[in-house]
Amino acid sequence: MDRSRQILRKIASASHQVVTAAHDYAVREDSNAVSRCHFQLDEDMRRISLACECLALGILPEEGPAVDVRIRDWLSTDEPQECLHALSQMESSLRQGSAPSWIPRLGIFQGGRGSTATEDKIKKAVDIFNSCKRCFHFLFSTEIW
Secondary structure, eight states: OHHHHHHHHHHHHHHHHHHHHHHHHHHHSOTTTSOTHHHHHHHHHHHHHHHHHHHHTTSSOTTOSHHHHHHHHHHTSSHHHHHHHHHHHHHHHHHTTOSOEEETTTTEEESSTTOSSOOOHHHHHHHHHHHTGGGGGGGGOGGGO
């Protein structure tokens, strides 16, 4: 069960990193350029993090109700690793090219706050999450809440 707790903690940490990266991105960008899906992404990632932290801390006993069997079954699949991979991709897409670059001859920064050419990276992260959401199904189950 220690290995299972490690995986759950890694997923919790990775989802927290996605929240931090999304917040950093939102702060850098003009509020009009940040999509409305930021709040949904934040809520989903916090819910995943909380579910994993609760499970890792052992709020549910190892030999308890039927949900524990489902936890072990889910952890024995490839889905937790796929969750970690998806979260890593999401964080990478949010952090990619995050620093504005200096254009010496023009004496200005390219990118950053107010840039109209900036793609909505939060939307891209949400698209990655939605394409892999099936792997996260267990963490959204109301039975573990």
